[in-house]
Amino acid sequence: MAKTHLKMTVNGQEVETLAEPRELLIHVLRERLGIKGPHIGCETSHCGACTVDMDGKSVKSCTVFAAQAEGADITTVEGLGDPDNLHVLQEMFREHHGLQCGFCTPGMIIRAHRLLLENPNPSEEDVRFGMAGNLCRCTGYQNIVKAILAAAAEMNAAKEAAQ
Ligand code: FES
Incomplete structure (x- = not known):
């Protein structure tokens, strides 16, 4: 399937990637961008393991198409702190x-x-x-x-x- 070019800001960094129109934000974050903080639990919007902040709102990234995040500002747990400087x-x-x-x-x-x-x-x-x-x-x-x-x-x- 043809891939779409996506641009978004993740944890303060502009990132670009290609994703199929059917791909979910959680998969793009984890598999294409290597951001493994958000987890995949239920994949049905129940558990919240995949929660990220998107344009000032908490969203369950298993129920957002990556295409919907085009141009969005996303923060994951990695964007809050790191092992040497915890939030x-x-x-x-x-x-x-x-x-x-x-x-x-x-x-x-x-x-x-x-x-x-x-x-x-x-x-x-x-x-x-x-x-x-x-x-x-x-x-x-x-x-x-x-x-x-x-x-x-x-x-x-x-x-x-x-x-
Ligand atoms: Fe459970 Fe997204 S993986 S709500």
């Missing part, structure tokens, strides 16, 4: 044991990042509601919620200190 959300997931097998973690963290941008002072209920599209098969939700609330507190304290 506060990554740090709090580690500190509060917000990961068990780790499979859902990249989707959880990138979704939590958007949630905290939209609501920097969430209640526990807000976090649970905002994260409802991301499933953890280890069912470790308690510590995931704790980690997100702790990250919100850290980020707010840093903002206050900077004022």
Whole structure:
């Protein structure tokens, strides 16, 4: 099948690739661009393992055609921090044991990042509601919620200190 030329920004870098019209964004990210943070779980828009940020919204990249991401600005978990310089959300997931097998973690963290941008002072209920599209098969939700609330507190304290 003829391939389409695609251009998008991923984690701050302009990237170009070829993809078939039927290809999903998750496959282009992982297989064509080598970005393995977003995982493939259900491929039916239920689990959230494939969550990425696209033009300021959390999307499940298994239900977005790569062609729909033409010109988009995409952030994956790799765009938040790296092993030597963790994002506060990554740090709090580690500190509060917000990961068990780790499979859902990249989707959880990138979704939590958007949630905290939209609501920097969430209640526990807000976090649970905002994260409802991301499933953890280890069912470790308690510590995931704790980690997100702790990250919100850290980020707010840093903002206050900077004022
Ligand atoms: Fe996309 Fe499960 S792999 S929601």
